[in-house]
Amino acid sequence: MTMTGYQNKVLRIDLSAGKHKTEPLNMEFAAKYVGSKGLAIRYMYEELKPGVDALGIENKLFFTTGPLTGTPVACSGKLSIAAKSPATGTMNDCSIGGHAGIRIKYAGYDMIIFEGKLEKPGYIVIEDDKVKFMDADDLWGKGSHEAESILTKKYGTDYSVLSIGPAGENLSPMACINSDYYRQAGRGGIGAVMGSKNMKAVIVRGTGGVKVPDIEKATDRIIELLQKDVLQEDNTFVYDSGTTAFLEACNDGGILPYKNFSDTTDPDWKEYNDGVLMEHRKGKRGCGSCGLGCGNFLQIGKAVCEGPEYESISVAGPNAGIKDPEHIVKFNQVADDLGLDTISAGDTIIWAMEMTERGIHDFGIRFGEADKMISMLEMMAKKEGIGADLADGVKKASEKFGGTDFAMQVKGLEYPQYEPRGSWGMSMAYAVSDRGACHMRSYAPNEEVFAASIPPYTAEGKGQMVYNLGEFNAVKFSLCVCDFWGTITYEIMAELLTIVTGREWKPEEMAEVGRRVLNIGRAFNQREGFARKDDTMPERLAKDPLKSGPAAGQTIPREAFDDMLDQYYKVMGWDENGCLPDELIETL
Amino acid sequence: MEITITLRGALKKYLDGDNERKVIVPNGCTCDEALKVIGLDHKKVARFGFVAVNGMKVMINDRLKEGDELKAYPRISGG
Numbered sequence: 001m002t003m004t005g006y007q008n009k010v011l012r013i014d015l016s017a018g019k020h021k022t023e024p025l026n027m028e029f030a031a032k033y034v035g036s037k038g039l040a041i042r043y044m045y046e047e048l049k050p051g052v053d054a055l056g057i058e059n060k061l062f063f064t065t066g067p068l069t070g071t072p073v074a075c076s077g078k079l080s081i082a083a084k085s086p087a088t089g090t091m092n093d094c095s096i097g098g099h100a101g102i103r104i105k106y107a108g109y110d111m112i113i114f115e116g117k118l119e120k121p122g123y124i125v126i127e128d129d130k131v132k133f134m135d136a137d138d139l140w141g142k143g144s145h146e147a148e149s150i151l152t153k154k155y156g157t158d159y160s161v162l163s164i165g166p167a168g169e170n171l172s173p174m175a176c177i178n179s180d181y182y183r184q185a186g187r188g189g190i191g192a193v194m195g196s197k198n199m200k201a202v203i204v205r206g207t208g209g210v211k212v213p214d215i216e217k218a219t220d221r222i223i224e225l226l227q228k229d230v231l232q233e234d235n236t237f238v239y240d241s242g243t244t245a246f247l248e249a250c251n252d253g254g255i256l257p258y259k260n261f262s263d264t265t266d267p268d269w270k271e272y273n274d275g276v277l278m279e280h281r282k283g284k285r286g287c288g289s290c291g292l293g294c295g296n297f298l299q300i301g302k303a304v305c306e307g308p309e310y311e312s313i314s315v316a317g318p319n320a321g322i323k324d325p326e327h328i329v330k331f332n333q334v335a336d337d338l339g340l341d342t343i344s345a346g347d348t349i350i351w352a353m354e355m356t357e358r359g360i361h362d363f364g365i366r367f368g369e370a371d372k373m374i375s376m377l378e379m380m381a382k383k384e385g386i387g388a389d390l391a392d393g394v395k396k397a398s399e400k401f402g403g404t405d406f407a408m409q410v411k412g413l414e415y416p417q418y419e420p421r422g423s424w425g426m427s428m429a430y431a432v433s434d435r436g437a438c439h440m441r442s443y444a445p446n447e448e449v450f451a452a453s454i455p456p457y458t459a460e461g462k463g464q465m466v467y468n469l470g471e472f473n474a475v476k477f478s479l480c481v482c483d484f485w486g487t488i489t490y491e492i493m494a495e496l497l498t499i500v501t502g503r504e505w506k507p508e509e510m511a512e513v514g515r516r517v518l519n520i521g522r523a524f525n526q527r528e529g530f531a532r533k534d535d536t537m538p539e540r541l542a543k544d545p546l547k548s549g550p551a552a553g554q555t556i557p558r559e560a561f562d563d564m565l566d567q568y569y570k571v572m573g574w575d576e577n578g579c580l581p582d583e584l585i586e587t588l
Numbered sequence: 589m590e591i592t593i594t595l596r597g598a599l600k601k602y603l604d605g606d607n608e609r610k611v612i613v614p615n616g617c618t619c620d621e622a623l624k625v626i627g628l629d630h631k632k633v634a635r636f637g638f639v640a641v642n643g644m645k646v647m648i649n650d651r652l653k654e655g656d657e658l659k660a661y662p663r664i665s666g667g
Contacts, residue, residue, distance in 0.1 A: 249596070
């Protein structure tokens with residue numbers, strides 16, 4: 001089977017042998033999982049042996065595009081990077097913006113698979129069908145920003161750079177991969193997998209294109225959709241202020257976490273809200289093919305970053321008891337340069353702040369100590385001093401020092417910045433997410449808070465709700481469409497796939513793809529020994545009522561959480577232990 | 589009674605692009621009724637989000653009092 005839109009080609013790079021080869025894309029997988037997220041997970045399931053060491057030579061890195069990547073379809077320029085996670089031991093797929101995905105596609109590949117390990121630190125140059133293995137002695141140890149700058153000066157701006165910082169080199173389970181300086185494949189230690197392969201960077205340039213059956217018809221319809229659906233006011237808010245606008249909505253909605261999730265809402269939120277931050281905007285940027293342009297370059301004092309996104313604002317701001325916008329920008333800048341995930345690194349530091357405040361263990365840092373928070377990032381990335389105790393994340397640190405009740409994580413991945421006691425479905429979205437606590441799998445506040453369509457403080461109906469949200473995002477991200485095209489529907493997705501691939505896709509098939517993607521992620525984890533016992537929520541949520549905001553007084557009773565899990569497993573067709581039956585696995 | 593209505597995102601068009609406006613509304617009216625004073629019928633806005641009073645999310649049928657700040661959000665997505 002062939003389809004247009006795809007390049008029908010995988011580049012497989014053997015880092016140990018210094019060799020590469022190409023092979024046809026598995027089109028059976030493509031037909032069932034479309035691309036990007038889903039395709040990457042299906043390949044991982046196929047190629048990674050159960051129990052493989054995430055930082056060992058047998059783990060692989062999968063850089064995966066989709067059929068829409070490289071076409072003029074709006075918001076389709078992202079790239080999936082996947083591997084087994086050293087943070088969780090689960091599967092892990094990340095989505096990174098910028099231009100690298102499009103350049104991989106124009107170089108002629110749907111997917112690049114990195115196997116083995118370079119003998120010594122190096123980087124890989126991919127230019128169409130040429131692959132070069134380069135020495136990285138002069139790059140190793142440098143921050144991700146400097147490394148990208150050096151490589152861009154050397155090769156030119158028509159190459160995309162994907163690089164790691166010191167955190168990735170030091171195999172931090174919260175290390176990310178950077179591209180275009182401020183875009184990240186952020187979570188689950190994906191940068192440590194790259195570091196474990198001695199790979200400082202991948203740079204790529206492509207001079208080809210993407211074939212579609214009828215370029216004139218495709219272009220007309222794609223432009224029409226851009227004008228009529230993408231560029232409408234329900235989506236264009238992201239151009240004005242990006243995700244900084246979420247701060248106010250989360251505060252008013254009662255889901256903005258405060259001081260390591262000990263409470264919600266911050267009466268001083270106006271000191272660092274979107275209006276304050278945007279006063280310091282110096283420029284705008286979007287990913288390749290983007291019609292929206294969510295990126296904001298800010299400079300406050302000497303601190304510069306693209307963003308900060310809501311997650312970073314929250315974890316470096318109210319959740320750390322800090323109200324200084326310059327600190328928030330600096331935190332973002334330093335973490336990105338070190339190659340640290342702001343969510344996981346930030347959550348680990350704020351947990352350490354609470355540990356110190358409560359006298360359980362003195363990590364030498366308390367809520368509100370902004371300078372120490374910045375210093376801690378470097379110590380964690382380099383595993384030095386107190387940073388070494390925190391470098392492996394909040395799960396392992398709490399197992400060693402205590403404080404597990406308020407260690408906000410699932411499966412070893414730290415909590416994103418949405419307080420579940422104000423949005424009960426989020427507790428389960430985090431719990432059943434296939435890579436540990438992730439807000440991008442099922443975004444429960446969308447229904448429970450921001451739309452107020454489903455009551456937030458009840459277990460009723462939450463299994464189906466979390467499934468519906470998860471199914472939709474699973475297929476959306478398998479098309480590699482950015483989350484910010486918020487008005488896209490299954491009808492539009494199917495139409496775009498039909499225009500690009502030349503095969504007719506029906507809207508109802510989109511739902512089937514989404515369910516399949518959720519199942520293959522779970523099947524991978526099941527093979528690794530994960531089950532209901534691992535779908536957890538921190539004890540704090542069951543034990544400590546919120547004190548402030550519209551959700552004041554709320555906890556999530558254990559029986560309600562268990563009820564939600566039962567509901568979700570039933571919707572998924574899994575058994576009561578959260579396991580897929582064999583006959584379901586066989587359909588994947 | 590006088591209240592302040594604040595609109596976010598795409599809803600600002602109901603205040604001609606302004607963020608907020610002081611508005612005279614019937615004493616003890618609901619959030620829903622107050623928004624209709626400026627021509628915003630939430631049932632007719634496909635992607636209407638939620639309302640907050642004085643920085644706290646409330647139900648659309650909750651009643652207002654003199655001096656309240658009523659804020660209305662469109663539905664947002666992403667994260």
